[in-house]
Amino acid sequence: MTKFPKSRTNWVSLKESMILARATDLTWNSERSFKPAYFAGNDVLEVAHEGYKMYIDENALYGKTSYPSLYRYETEIIEMLVDLLNGPKNSGGSLTSGGTESNIIAMNTAREWAKEHKPEISFPEIIVPRTAHPTFEKGAKILQMKVVRLDKSPNLQVDLVGMEQAINTNTVMVVGSAPPYPYGHTDPIREIGTIAAKHDLWLHVDGCLGGFILPFAREFDPSIPDFDFSVPSVNSISLDIHKYGYAAKGVSALMFQNKSHADYNRTSFDDWPGGLYSTPNLAGSRSGGAIASAWAVINYLGHEGYRDIVRALIDLRREFVVGIDAINGLSMVGNPQTFQFAFSSDAYDIFAVADGLSDLGWHIGRALEPKSVQLMITMSHKPIVGEFLSDLASISNRVENGTITSRNIGPVYANG
Ligand SMILES: Cc1ncc(COP(=O)(O)O)c(C=O)c1O
Structure with a gap:
């Protein structure tokens, strides 16, 4: 077992041992690896790194009070994503640490929304396609919700008939993926939207993987269905800036058709000696670097x-x-x-x-x-x-x- 070090070690020898330790690791963007690693070219990487390094020590938890530039980047990223996703006038969102947090927070929003709109529900359930990401099971464990995962994927897409049949009096939310991780084929969000509207359910689109691809790819590929806020019953969309958005790791967004829904996730507390503590999502301290990197790359590429x-x-x-x-x-x-x-x-x-x-x-x-x-x-x-x-x-x-x-x-x- 590794013991806590008793004394100091100089950085030169530590660095040497770290270089040695990683000698057999995979190079993250190796051309021989087809595992997720998002590389768009050395120029983009340099911008992502430089932006990150400029804010490596700043904590976005204190953005509003101490680092107005960081707070501005965060606000502007959300505004730019509203634009990218065809959000209506009242839409908005917030940044999270990654796709997992975005999807879990979407579940929390649906649960809190249902407390107001469907107060008779005792144990909230969500219905997800067979192919949905396991983050929904993770969220259900934390939030005390039930996931009904459909058991088949006709034509590699959500089973729309099965989804409607699975709805019961406890259902609060249905999910579509744009696209799901196992296949690069987007679920028919408009059709899921029809089911959601008919049964008055929250519709979340997991666009973690495709959020920075589909808006551009649809200019070349007419087979890509509407997946964003142009579908009126889409309530929330997650999209990861640290995937095909090419920012440094640690930044995703959860976007809402109605920005007031973000309030369900805000924790504001001041009844303790430390003063007001108010955060938008799960995290307290957040990497200023990741947010700055996202702002820089989005503006660099446009x-x-x-x-x-x-x-x-x-x-x-x-x-x-x-x-x-x-x-x-x-x-x-x-x-x-x-x-x-x-x-x-x-x-x-x-x-x-x-x-x-x-x-x-x-x-x-x-x-x-x-x-x-x-x-x-x-x-x-x-x-x-x-x-x-x-x-x-x-x-x-x-x-x-x-x-x-x-x-x-x-x-x-x-x-x-
Ligand atoms: C469709 C989808 N949703 C959610 C996630 C989770 O994202 P993260 O690993 O950033 O938490 C992933 C990760 O690949 C994904 O592909």
Whole structure:
């Protein structure tokens, strides 16, 4: 067991030991890794880092009172996101530490809203698609709510019939994902909205992954459905600036069609010796760096910059999709609208293909329903698409002829 250090150690030797310790770690934006890591180019990264470093020591908890610049960035980010998501005049939101906090806070909002609008409910329930992110189960544990997770995904999307059938007198909220993590295919938010409106339910859209892709991608891809506040019954949307928004880690947003709903999540308390404590969400101290990084990157790229990156990633995705479809026995899982996608095989064991790819140093994801190999692409992958496809073709061929067999490694999304 590691004991608490008795004495000081100088930074030079500590740094050396840390460099040594990380020698075998994955390079976060390695071109051989298809696990989530959001890289848009060294110029964007520099802006994200520089913005972060400028505010690395400032605590956004004291933004309003001590760091008006930080408070301004936060306010402006929310205003810019209202614009991005077609929010009506009265919409707004707040920043959180990540997608998990955003989704949990959305659940809390729906629960508190239901206390006023449906006071007869004793144990609030939410209905989520089969593919929704596990953050909803995490939220239910903390908030004492029940998650009804639908048991199938017809056409890789939410089961609309099952969703309506699952509604009961305790239901407060329904969820759609734009898109869900397992498939890059957005749920039909307008259709979920019709169900929500008919039964007077809170509709939350989990746009953590797609929030900074879909608004730009829809300019090129008419298959992308309306997913934002242009659907009148959407009450809240989560979107992560630290994913395809390219900010440093630790910043997401939860947006409301009606900004007064954010008040359900504010804690204000002054009956103790310390004076008024008032925070918008779960966190107390918050990284000023992450907020400054988000403000800097959003302004650095603007609509033009995000659109160009999305366009380039759509072209890159096409190269992957065409190449994968051309390999005997492999087929894409659906038609991805964003940049994580999967491929499977009816002809041979796709997890044996995954093992073969791992042995060549490719870090890929494994998923189920169907059993598949999952890739998430960013600008890191531009130089290697040819090499990857050539390795994939030869590995698939060797799996097909029995030279490579599966080691029976199951899918792990995250095990932190
Ligand atoms: C659709 C979706 N929702 C929520 C989350 C959780 O986000 P975070 O890891 O930032 O908490 C993720 C993470 O990938 C996601 O893909």
